Amino acid sequence: xxILILGGGGREHALAWAFAQNPKCDRLFxxxxxxxxxxEATCVALDILDGAxxxxxxxxxxxxxxxxxxxxxxxEGVADVLRAAGVATFGPGRGAAxxxxxxxxxxxxxxxxxxxTAASETFTDPDAAxxxxxxxxxxxxxxxxxxxxxxxxxxxxxxxxxxxxLDAIFAxxxxxxxxxxAFMSGEEASLFVVADGEALLLLGTAxxxxxxFDGDEGPNTGGMGAYSPAPVMTAGVTERAxxxxxxxxxxxxxxxxxxxxxxxxxxxxxxxxxxxxVEYNVRFGxxxxxxxxxxxxxxxxxxxxxxxxxxxxxxRANFADDHAITVVVAAEGxxxxxxxxxxxxxxETADPRVKVFHAGTKAVDGQLxxxxxxxxxxxARAATLAEARDLAYGAAEAVDWPGGFFRRDIGxxxxxxx
Ligand code: GLY
Numbered sequence: 001x002x003i004l005i006l007g008g009g010g011r012e013h014a015l016a017w018a019f020a021q022n023p024k025c026d027r028l029f030x031x032x033x034x035x036x037x038x039x040e041a042t043c044v045a046l047d048i049l050d051g052a053x054x055x056x057x058x059x060x061x062x063x064x065x066x067x068x069x070x071x072x073x074x075x076e077g078v079a080d081v082l083r084a085a086g087v088a089t090f091g092p093g094r095g096a097a098x099x100x101x102x103x104x105x106x107x108x109x110x111x112x113x114x115x116x117t118a119a120s121e122t123f124t125d126p127d128a129a130x131x132x133x134x135x136x137x138x139x140x141x142x143x144x145x146x147x148x149x150x151x152x153x154x155x156x157x158x159x160x161x162x163x164x165x166l167d168a169i170f171a172x173x174x175x176x177x178x179x180x181x182a183f184m185s186g187e188e189a190s191l192f193v194v195a196d197g198e199a200l201l202l203l204g205t206a207x208x209x210x211x212x213f214d215g216d217e218g219p220n221t222g223g224m225g226a227y228s229p230a231p232v233m234t235a236g237v238t239e240r241a242x243x244x245x246x247x248x249x250x251x252x253x254x255x256x257x258x259x260x261x262x263x264x265x266x267x268x269x270x271x272x273x274x275x276x277x278v279e280y281n282v283r284f285g286x287x288x289x290x291x292x293x294x295x296x297x298x299x300x301x302x303x304x305x306x307x308x309x310x311x312x313x314x315x316r317a318n319f320a321d322d323h324a325i326t327v328v329v330a331a332e333g334x335x336x337x338x339x340x341x342x343x344x345x346x347x348e349t350a351d352p353r354v355k356v357f358h359a360g361t362k363a364v365d366g367q368l369x370x371x372x373x374x375x376x377x378x379x380a381r382a383a384t385l386a387e388a389r390d391l392a393y394g395a396a397e398a399v400d401w402p403g404g405f406f407r408r409d410i411g412x413x414x415x416x417x418x
Contacts, residue, residue: 002027002062003301005041006048006078007069008034010328010359010377011286014293015067015300016040017355022298024305029061035368036358048073051081058087065305066090071283074262075101075147088308092282095258099249099280103143103152103179106280113248117277120181126170129178133162136180143279144169145177153220153279155183186271187413188278189230190288191241193266194303195250197259199313201303202242204295205233206288207413212335214409221335222374225410227325227385228291231417232270241268241275249280261307287377290357291324294381325388325411326357326379327396329404334373342370345400353388354380354395375404385414 003025005012013036019025020040031054033043047053049072058066066082068074068091077094091097098105104122109115118141123129133140142165144152152169156162162180169178192203207230212218233241246266253260265281265288284292293300296317306315331338346356346368357379360372376399380391389411396406 001025001064003029003065003067004054004058004061004063005030005067005069006054006073008032008037009069009286010357010374011284011289012069013037013040013357013359014290014377014379015069015284017357018293018297018300019067022301024301027061029063031057034358034371035361035363036356038363049076049078051076051078054078055081055085055087058082064088065308067304068262069283071097071100071147071281074282079262088305090304090308091262092260093258096253096260097282099253099260099264100282101147102145103279104145104177106277107179109249109252110277113252115245115248115277116274118181118184120179123178123180124176126166129166129170129180130163132180133166134159136182138162139183141181141183142166142169143179143181145179184269184271184276184278186269186276187232189232189268189270190285191233191238191246191266191268192263192284192288192292193242193246194263194307194312195260196307196310196312197254197261198310200242200247200250201307201312201315201317202238203263203303203317204228204292204319205230205238206285206291207232208285208288209407209410212330212407214407219335221330223285223287224328224330224407225326226285226288226291227323227388227411227414228288228295229323231414237270237273237275240273241266245275245277286359287326287328290326290377290379294324294326294355294379295319295322322381322383323385323388324379324381325385325392326377327392327406327410328359328374329376329378329396329399329401329406330374331360331370331372332403332405338370338373339403340369340371342401342403344368344370344375344404346376347398349395351391353382354378354391356395356399370401370403375401378406385411389415
């Protein structure tokens with residue numbers, strides 16, 4: 001079958017790499033793609049927020065399955081347009097995508113279904129928000145309500161930080177909405193499930209590293225590295241997260257007439273074995289998709305396809321007893337301003353346990369150059385996390401790019417458990 005992937009980051013490269021290995025995949029297209037994806041798929045310039053344009057492309061190229069990578073097209077309702085036209089599509093419609101597009105909506109769903117999460121209040125009035133924050137004191141968490149590409153959350157350890165976060169959000173103008181919630185302590189981890197409106201399939205666990213620098217220092221980023229599985233997500237914690245958070249959420253979404261279809265990425269805080277919801281995302285994480293794809297390989301297409309076709313009940317995800325890790329190589333200055341267009345030397349390895357996924361890259365006159373903040377994801381899979389870590393760092397070190405940097409301690413928490 002011909003397949004179209006929407007998106008152009010490391011997540012989409014990992015998806016394209018996994019899909020291309022599956023014999024079901026004939027022609028693979030990706031919009032817009034990147035230089036690495038171009039080795040697996042035909043990259044096309046397409047406005048992926050415009051459902052009608054995407055549908056036109058689908059019809060013109062006999063596409064039978066569309067995989068939506070990022071959240072923005074989902075929040076725009078691109079999956080609704082495609083499904084209404086009878087195209088098998090992976091990803092929730094606009095109504096269900098609100099689980100990521102509105103933090104206030106997620107809080108409402110948690111309250112309705114009893115899913116444990118931090119206590120919160122939602123504000124549209126800046127003065128009321130400031131008064132609430134002062135009354136609560138720090139530490140406290142301030143979240144912009146809408147999509148903010150991973151940058152809308154401030155975990156403020158001091159009151160001044162929380163007030164500055166409120167100022168920044170309300171400076172966006174009228175209509176700005178903020179969720180202020182209690183600080184949660186514990187260990188963060190992510191749970192990935194695929195749901196088709198009826199059945200649910202557990203796809204794995206992972207842990208991201210959100211801060212830019214070693215030791216979890218520096219500004220928040222989209223993620224500087226990840227590994228799977230996350231040891232804190234024991235079978236017991238996973239079962240509790242499914243029973244207390246994910247299944248009730250899916251039931252509530254179905255009850256409201258917006259059944260959830262796609263991958264639901266639950267960001268969790270775990271303390272004393274009890275999971276609480278931090279946030280939902282309605283797509284695979286980036287870079288968490290890279291480690292899940294590395295572990296699942298070609299079967300990722302079977303699972304995503306079964307989900308899109310409403311046949312998840314008979315689908316399986318077979319995990320080996322293995323570990324995967326990815327190290328993000330970013331441009332100096334990320335998550336702030338970065339230089340683009342810097343030449344990168346990349347020696348491909350023949351080792352099947354290692355893959356360098358591309359995020360912000362492009363090819364200019366045959367030369368690979370940087371084209372974004374997060375640029376490459378050195379990824380490896382092995383029998384132990386330590387072995388996978390050594391392989392991934394070997395690949396990151398081999399990147400010839402003086403303008404790049406990466407954290408040296410990805411996986412520290414799990415590796416430190418011994
Ligand atoms: N790595 C965090 C995210 O994808 O939102």
